Amino acid sequence: MAANDTRLRVAIVGSGIAGLAAARILREQHDVTVYERGEPSVATGGQGIANFPNSTHILESMGFDYSRAGSVELGGWNSVDKHGKYLYNIDYSMRERYGAPLVSHMRVDFRTELLRLATAPAGNLGLDASAAPATMVWNNGAIDLDAESGRITLEDGSVVEADVVIVADGIHSRLRNKILSEPVSAQKTGLTCCRVAVSAERVEQALGKLPRWWQDQREKGQGYMHLIEALDGTSRLTVAYPLRNLTWMNMAWVFQTRKERASTTESWHADGDKDEILEVYDDFGDDLKTMLRVADQVKLWELQDLEPLPTWTSGRAILIGDAAHAMTPLQGQGSNMAIEDADGLRLLTQPGVTRDSVPEILKTVESVRRPRATKVLMNTRSTSKISSAADRYAKFDENCTYPGILGTLKQQAAAS
Template sequence: MSAQVAARDALVVGAGIGGLTCALALRRIGLDVSILEQAPALQEVGAGLQLTPNATRVLRNLGVLDAVLQAGVLPAALEVMEGRTGRLIARCDYAPATARYGAPFLVIHRADLHGALARAAQDAGSRILLGASLEGVEADNGKIAAIASRGGEPLPLEADILIGADGIRSTVRAQLGHSAMPVFASRLAYRATIPSPHEGEPVVRLYLGADAHLVTYPVQSGDAINVVAVVKEDRPVARWSEPGETSTVHAAFSAWADEVRALLARAPDYRCWGLYDIDPLPRWGTGRSTLLGDAAHGMLPFLAQGAAQAIEDASSLGQALQEHADAEQALRAYEAVRRPRTARIQREARANGMVYHLAGPAAFARDAVLRLTGSHLIDRYDWIYSA
């Protein structure tokens, strides 16, 4: 390990996409890494996700992109559609942007990405402790001690630094004194995967409509289509990957284009998520502890940046630990780089959710702008993808 690295070992809480990427990044700079995961098995639930060039560039630098590509799909374009008529509003080919950013746009099933990261992290020497619950965090003699248990038995752990990558309802965040609570977005997401007929080029399609929208794209090497149907819901719904009411989905899209209704009808069932984010935090960490991913900046999916920003966090944390000789200084430097960027993305994701669901004259104006923008749709997010 280089003498410049600010820590010898790290404890990562949470073995999701952010936590595993963090472990991989820290192992590559020489830290010993233990991951604390409360689930009894290393698995990921959910459906598909989009990885933009800012994320795939990091995965390539970490040596895991080739493995991810084996299960992912490189879409040819983004197509924005009018939900009720099925008419094309705008199309943006990904090839010019991929060349410009030097990394691809990729769509993949969440479980496939999680599996590739888990294998890479374990192959790199990370220790994953399953079925382990975090109960407290204490600082002692320049180390961070985690008060944890597994199977009802105490599980003493300590490290030079602790990273909370345990999701939007983070235990670590609460332990660090944050009172922030997840904010319900008045939206539910119904997700499903359906067999793909392998017809036509692979594209990401975004169907827009009043108080609802639909996103579709291929996953699992093109063998399946990921469907995300987002509908309005005023009452807070604290649901996470629970069975969804198929009738609710069909009712919400009953007046939409035939192709949309036919696609939704092909799904045998749906899983339901309440959509939440958190307000940008005034700080992420203290002492030798910090946050990463949704624990630090839970965001809505309307910029397709949730996983991408967790992946960016991991890379930035590894870089800060190499650049600063003191661990606490390194963590504060990491936070100083990441907090403004992720806060902006959180705010813009909220705004996009409103734009997607416009109705009447406002929707007409939105669609007119999209038509004029056309093949330059991606340019608006150059500040995200080029970083």
């Protein structure tokens, strides 16, 4: 951006994955403040998260440090039935196939690295000195929005005016309906996900050794997705993948919802009951159930998503992340869409951007991002009730080959 171009005042509502990634992108050219309703530790926990090539190529362009996050590159996946009988095994390098890796990390480690990218001194990230760190405001989230003027009202009653407002406050967004003409809320899918992360040390103490499929990964220094499928029409599925340099294992147990609770509807990290989960999976292997028993935390989440929204933008405001397109984790694309959304905001860092041009630029961002996120949502929904892991991952090419917003616009221009 030329020296006489405008530095915009950017207000980001929410310090989750979408908000922090957006802060990292936008700090390169603008003055960014992130408003978070909770403490600095908000939305952290002992569960894992996986990033596919469609987002890791963006993360790498941002300077994301896999070593700091204890990330594990995953080289494929295998599938077994509930008794441990192998069904199939697929080994391949996603970096070779798509130009970027599939990696997994602890959610808290992933978010901590994004926070570093948003707030570290510019020199630490190899950025120009003008790329000032984002300012973080904790315990003072936004409760109201005037999208046309760019004004947000905070919990303490103060009003902030910005040139751009990025609404990244999650699936139960408080500001989404300030952008839409009609109220929209998340809907339940009928599935519940139990999420745990367990250390190798705890498992070895309980079992005397690691399960063979985990030990294989340790010995090879190579992680992979391990899927345990019921294959009995119940839609029960367990997905395990390594974290923190293979010293922890994330496990997601998905099953038909038995009992609806306000806590698991309103939050993705409500405490769960181990005995209840063990009852649901009583016919699965003993080693797997022992791993659940020795986990420090068990979190339950009634899986929800959003119908595709009619718009993401109004005036100077745009929805991103789960506030715009919440989807279930059954194809692991929720956090990846958040990173893609942040990349979409690169259009605000291009030469010639002014305060007056913001609304039109946000519409262009939406014109790329909304159809893309809707397609991935539909892909995810199409796999939500089936048992075959092969079917769940059949849409890799469609999910993983997204070239970013600049690449997409270039493709569209070439095709026109």
